[in-house]
Amino acid sequence: SAVISQKPSRDICQRGTSLTIQCQVDSQVTMMFWYRQQPGQSLTLIATANQGSEATYESGFVIDKFPISRPNLTFSTLTVSNMSPEDSSIYLCTIQAANYGYTFGSGTRLTVV
Amino acid sequence: ELKVEQNPLFLSMQEGKNYTIYCNYSTTSDRLYWYRQDPGKSLESLFVLLSNGAVKQEGRLMASLDTKARLSTLHITAAVHDLSATYFCAVDSGSPDKLIFGTGTRLQVFP
Numbered sequence: 001s002a003v004i005s006q007k008p009s010r011d012i013c014q015r016g017t018s019l020t021i022q023c024q025v026d027s028q029v030t031m032m033f034w035y036r037q038q039p040g041q042s043l044t045l046i047a048t049a050n051q052g053s054e055a056t057y058e059s060g061f062v063i064d065k066f067p068i069s070r071p072n073l074t075f076s077t078l079t080v081s082n083m084s085p086e087d088s089s090i091y092l093c094t095i096q097a098a099n100y101g102y103t104f105g106s107g108t109r110l111t112v113v
Numbered sequence: 114e115l116k117v118e119q120n121p122l123f124l125s126m127q128e129g130k131n132y133t134i135y136c137n138y139s140t141t142s143d144r145l146y147w148y149r150q151d152p153g154k155s156l157e158s159l160f161v162l163l164s165n166g167a168v169k170q171e172g173r174l175m176a177s178l179d180t181k182a183r184l185s186t187l188h189i190t191a192a193v194h195d196l197s198a199t200y201f202c203a204v205d206s207g208s209p210d211k212l213i214f215g216t217g218t219r220l221q222v223f224p
Binding site: 031033041042043044045048056092094096099100101102103104105106107109 | 144146153154155156158161163201203205209210211212213214215216217
């Protein structure tokens with residue numbers, strides 16, 4: 001099955017700054033997804049990123065805050081912009097794998113101070 | 114809008130006991146997933162259930178899916194401490210494909 005490399009694994013950032021998270025997949029995939037997991041909470045879908053088109057954002061998430069790039073079929077980035085402490089979360093990228101399975105990256109633990 | 118509910122939210126159980134976690138969802142789907150998450154870690158796939166009546170077992174865990182009732186269960190048999198983790202169910206309603214997660218069940222197994 002496909003392997004996802006996600007980085008950074010963790011970061012501590014100052015409020016007002018931005019952080020870009022990268023996900024690299026070892027095979028070509030059509031759809032990539034970005035999730036947020038706030039402390040002690042479940043996972044919430046931020047957006048779906050298909051190569052060659054604009055990302056589709058879920059309710060409550062906007063492109064200005066979470067711009068996503070998907071330049072090719074193996075790579076995507078999520079930027080968390082103008083961060084505040086409320087953005088402190090784990091961010092995970094996901095791909096749809098073979099046989100309808102989903103594979104998750106190792107996650108980025110973000111702390112905003 | 115697809116909603117996924119799990120219960121209980123928290124489960125403290127003694128080693129050797131059996132228990133069931135329930136996952137209800139609000140719209141038609143025949144694709145349901147169970148994941149395990151250890152503290153500070155990403156998600157580990159446990160089961161992928163793709164049809165009504167699907168049942169899968171791995172060790173002390175067994176998952177089933179009833180698409181008519183929009184219900185999946187994760188049954189734990191003779192719990193051991195190593196099963197302590199948070200368990201999530203997730204549903205893919207398709208059109209477009211995307212996973213919607215349940216609230217999670219934090220399982221703690223004690224001696």
